[in-house]
Amino acid sequence: MDLWFGFGVALEPHNLMWSFFGVLVGNLIGVLPGMGPISAISMLLPLTYTLHPVAAILMLAGIFYGSQYGGAIGAILLNLPCHPPHAVTCLDGYPMTLKGKGGTALGITMIASFFAASFGILVMIFASPLLVKVAFKFGPAEIFSIMLLGLLAGGTMARGSPLKGVAMTVVGLLVGVVGTDVNTGVMRFTFGFAELSDRVDLAALALGLFGVAEFLRSVNRLHVVGSGMKVRMRDMRPSKAELKQAFFPTLRGTLIGTLFGAMPGTGPTITTFIAYAFERKISKTPERFGQGALEGVAAPEAANHSKTQVDFIPTMSLGIPGDPIMALILGALMIQGIQPGPQLISEHADLFWGLIASFWIGNVLLLVLNVPLIGLWVKLLQVPYRYLYPAALFFIAVGVYSTNNSLFEVGEVLVFGLIGALFAALDFPAAPILLGYVLGPMVEENFRRALLLSRGDLLVFVQRPISASFIAASALLVLAQLFFALRAALRKREAAARLAGG
Amino acid sequence: MPGLINQRNRDYYGGGLMLLSGVAAAIQGARYQIGTLSRMGPGFFPMALGVILALIGLAIMVTARSSVPAEEKRPLPPEWRGWIAIVLSLIAFVVLGSYGGLLPASFAVVFISALGDRQNSVKSALILALAIAAVSVVVFWWALQVQFPLFNWG
Numbered sequence: 001m002d003l004w005f006g007f008g009v010a011l012e013p014h015n016l017m018w019s020f021f022g023v024l025v026g027n028l029i030g031v032l033p034g035m036g037p038i039s040a041i042s043m044l045l046p047l048t049y050t051l052h053p054v055a056a057i058l059m060l061a062g063i064f065y066g067s068q069y070g071g072a073i074g075a076i077l078l079n080l081p082c083h084p085p086h087a088v089t090c091l092d093g094y095p096m097t098l099k100g101k102g103g104t105a106l107g108i109t110m111i112a113s114f115f116a117a118s119f120g121i122l123v124m125i126f127a128s129p130l131l132v133k134v135a136f137k138f139g140p141a142e143i144f145s146i147m148l149l150g151l152l153a154g155g156t157m158a159r160g161s162p163l164k165g166v167a168m169t170v171v172g173l174l175v176g177v178v179g180t181d182v183n184t185g186v187m188r189f190t191f192g193f194a195e196l197s198d199r200v201d202l203a204a205l206a207l208g209l210f211g212v213a214e215f216l217r218s219v220n221r222l223h224v225v226g227s228g229m230k231v232r233m234r235d236m237r238p239s240k241a242e243l244k245q246a247f248f249p250t251l252r253g254t255l256i257g258t259l260f261g262a263m264p265g266t267g268p269t270i271t272t273f274i275a276y277a278f279e280r281k282i283s284k285t286p287e288r289f290g291q292g293a294l295e296g297v298a299a300p301e302a303a304n305h306s307k308t309q310v311d312f313i314p315t316m317s318l319g320i321p322g323d324p325i326m327a328l329i330l331g332a333l334m335i336q337g338i339q340p341g342p343q344l345i346s347e348h349a350d351l352f353w354g355l356i357a358s359f360w361i362g363n364v365l366l367l368v369l370n371v372p373l374i375g376l377w378v379k380l381l382q383v384p385y386r387y388l389y390p391a392a393l394f395f396i397a398v399g400v401y402s403t404n405n406s407l408f409e410v411g412e413v414l415v416f417g418l419i420g421a422l423f424a425a426l427d428f429p430a431a432p433i434l435l436g437y438v439l440g441p442m443v444e445e446n447f448r449r450a451l452l453l454s455r456g457d458l459l460v461f462v463q464r465p466i467s468a469s470f471i472a473a474s475a476l477l478v479l480a481q482l483f484f485a486l487r488a489a490l491r492k493r494e495a496a497a498r499l500a501g502g
Numbered sequence: 503m504p505g506l507i508n509q510r511n512r513d514y515y516g517g518g519l520m521l522l523s524g525v526a527a528a529i530q531g532a533r534y535q536i537g538t539l540s541r542m543g544p545g546f547f548p549m550a551l552g553v554i555l556a557l558i559g560l561a562i563m564v565t566a567r568s569s570v571p572a573e574e575k576r577p578l579p580p581e582w583r584g585w586i587a588i589v590l591s592l593i594a595f596v597v598l599g600s601y602g603g604l605l606p607a608s609f610a611v612v613f614i615s616a617l618g619d620r621q622n623s624v625k626s627a628l629i630l631a632l633a634i635a636a637v638s639v640v641v642f643w644w645a646l647q648v649q650f651p652l653f654n655w656g
């Protein structure tokens with residue numbers, strides 16, 4: 001069957017090697033303080049350009065879950081959430097470390113992640129082909145509408161103000177416009193730079209927004225306190241009672257993650273918070289949460305992993321990434337010349353099934369790697385930031401240079417770093433920019449094509465039933481946001497009036 | 503610039519920035535051919551995006567007034583030393599990359615940015631920069647064979 005074919009692809013020595021390399025390096029970078037999956041993937045992105053598409057995507061996926069697991073180590077042992085979804089893991093993971101149960105927390109995290117990822121992979125195997133069947137009926141109007149929904153969801157459901165999120169999405173779309181217009185050959189927003197005629201570089205954009213901007217924000221402000229604790233291999237093996245205790249929370253977390261993974265735009269951070277809150281709600285002893293409850297580690301980590309796994313479904317089968325990390329992976333595919341969308345599974349069966357099989361293999365590799373290497377990771381956690389960011393800047397500069405052998409892209413990194421730092425200071429989320437940038441050209445292309453076919457009739461988007469339902473969902477999303485904003489404003493006014501009156 | 507950007511006026515500045523960028527994009531977009539709905543020119547999409555961005559920026563400014571900060575975060579003091587060092591280090595990489603080669607550029611980016619951290623001394627920055635420069639030669643020049651001459655004076 002297809003899946004066996006996929007295992008064949010993923011187990012080819014060449015592909016297996018890159019997958020292993022991705023997991024290892026991703027884990028290593030993810031452990032380092034202040035480095036999340038986005039920085040890990042974008043730093044290694046240039047390296048994948050020279051690889052075969054299958055090897056490239058396997059490696060990127062490996063970096064992704066490797067760095068995700070690496071982030072959990074920092075959250076549990078140092079109370080340092082380098083990647084926002086792990087903020088919840090800190091709540092109970094760090095207290096467990098203080099009690100000397102840090103190793104158990106790591107072990108449970110690993111088991112919960114593996115279980116959740118496996119479940120997510122199963123869902124992916126069954127759901128993707130179904131989605132593709134529907135997606136084949138999509139014309140330009142449908143593709144535009146579903147992308148609109150994805151962009152709106154990605155913008156409004158990010159943390160903070162929905163207006164700001166949508167503003168950032170539009171900024172991303174504008175950044176995506178830079179370059180040569182495919183239909184007419186006109187140069188747009190290139191400001192006379194010939195280097196910009198071939199779009200803004202994906203790695204430069206991501207590394208500027210999430211690398212350099214992050215360093216600008218944390219320099220002299222992030223102080224890593226070495227905890228000096230030691231975690232040995234046998235500390236990581238949870239007891240039978242602990243396994244039993246973690247089983248149902250893992251299961252519930254997995255289901256919550258899967259459910260939210262299916263909704264476009266709901267970020268992993270929200271998902272983990274919901275999983276945690278749910279676990280505390282149904283617990284008989286909610287007072288233990290925050291004091292080092294095992295359930296409070298297992299459920300959110302499981303939710304996080306199943307969600308990211310399920311997120312691959314719309315990314316691969318529709319070409320709609322659910323979050324900036326998926327946008328990066330999608331962007332990498334496009335650089336390889338692979339057009340994501342419904343035709344991907346049939347046209348690039350080796351890539352799709354190879355990726356699915358490699359998820360499993362990669363997660364096994366992760367388990368195997370982390371048991372012996374945990375001591376090394378603990379040491380890496382304590383690398384001082386003052387050595388870390390200069391070295392990272394070097395890798396960013398050389399990595400971006402090597403994408404086109406041009407120093408212009410290094411300049412791009414600097415510019416986007418400054419822009420990203422400015423946006424961060426103004427409290428605008430940077431993640432939607434990446435989403436807008438990757439989807440921008442497809443949105444424009446399909447918008448133009450749909451209106452060309454309908455001879456300029458805008459009603460085409462609501463006359464076709466599938467497209468109309470996406471538009472309706474988008475409208476609902478906007479209305480819901482308006483409703484919540486108005487209600488909050490009203491409540492505030494009431495409270496103010498009460499304060500003034502009484 | 504302490505106090506220049508704070509919780510209260512941040513949304514004014516942010517919204518204003520979006521408004522200005524939107525207007526600029528719309529004007530620039532309109533200079534490419536706009537065309538009609540059925541036959542859009544290259545200017546249509548950027549202009550539409552610019553208008554949308556300007557409107558959202560306006561909305562952010564208008565709603566900024568009503569949103570009273572829930573929890574006032576203490577504004578962090580500006581970190582000029584770190585900021586200048588990081589920016590200069592990347593500029594140095596670009597300049598030395600074209601007029602010096604990979605080795606000087608690698609050394610400069612690490613050395614200058616490391617000086618931005620208050621806990622780094624000149625000596626520790628120097629050691630770190632030398633170590634990374636060695637990594638640069640071994641990994642990128644020798645092993646990965648990046649097309650970047652080690653030395654390229656003039």
